[in-house]
Amino acid sequence: MSLLVVGSVAFDTVETHAGRREDVLGGSATFFSTAASFFTPVRLVAVVGEDFPEHHVAELQARGVETAGLQRQPGKTFRWEGRYDDLNEATTLDTQLNVFEHFKPELPTGFEQSDYVFLANIDPVLQGQVLDQIRAPRLVALDTMNFWIEDIIPGKRAALEAVIRRVDLLFVNDKEAELLSGEDNVVKAAQRIRDMGPSTVVIKRGEFGALMFSSDGIFAVPAMPLEQVVDPTGAGDSFAGGFMGFLAASGRVDAEGIRRAAVAGSVTASFAVEDFSLDRLKSLDKGQISKRYTAFRDLVRIPE
Ligand code: AMP
16 A cells, blocks of 8 residues: 655754764655655655755665655755754754745645655645645654744644644654643643544654554553664654554554554664664665564563
């Protein structure tokens, strides 16, 4: 089944305890589509500037990412700069929207018929414009961040609330859940967010895994305990990529299928943080994902 993503393709400058990298490949849609490509082909909708090297596009295509919806516009590619004093939380130092300021997402013919849709972290107005063009999706999921929730650009919070009303599944981290709902208790925050529209809410908690709230109850998604985390950038998008890629590949959106997909998301994210940028995902293979998926079973096995 088809999977479409709209989000950012970016150059990131990142500083973690392990070092600093300048202008490396990043972006919510880049991490998402790379992670999802281990499970299923992906349709990418985004924009880059004149400064974006063609080899990055070719590498995505080689992984099964359809790039007909990736526009190249005059100007510079989106840029984000962040620092991690605490590996569970990025401090944004700079955001340059650049070509995203005038981006008009237009879906190439055929893309409007996509079964699974992921509105990755991007301007919520653009998320809504993409959703307007999709015909009859089976499942729509959305990710966002404090930049939009806190209304740093006036009007974006209202746009975000409007698009959240239209989605089935929301991915947020615990801080974002608190900002969005006004509740610091994670269970109450999830309830409030479910009242805002999405029937399923996944609250990501960094190295502590994630909690998924739905009509099925609460599912605790483990995170792989790792000896070394190099760069958490893209963990959220890789989680969503593994999750949505697994769902689209299996076609099962029942409670069990969604639980398995959540574990696939956590497995994929656990690799993404082992190196800077997309470096670890690029060297990863499906066999390594399957092996770690099995290791997750042992991680949470509770004897009768
Ligand atoms: P995460 O998976 O949450 O760590 O997302 C990391 C990616 O989000 C980085 O590669 C950034 O390029 C991208 N990003 C950061 N801020 C924004 C923003 N305001 N809009 C869109 N993408 C962003």
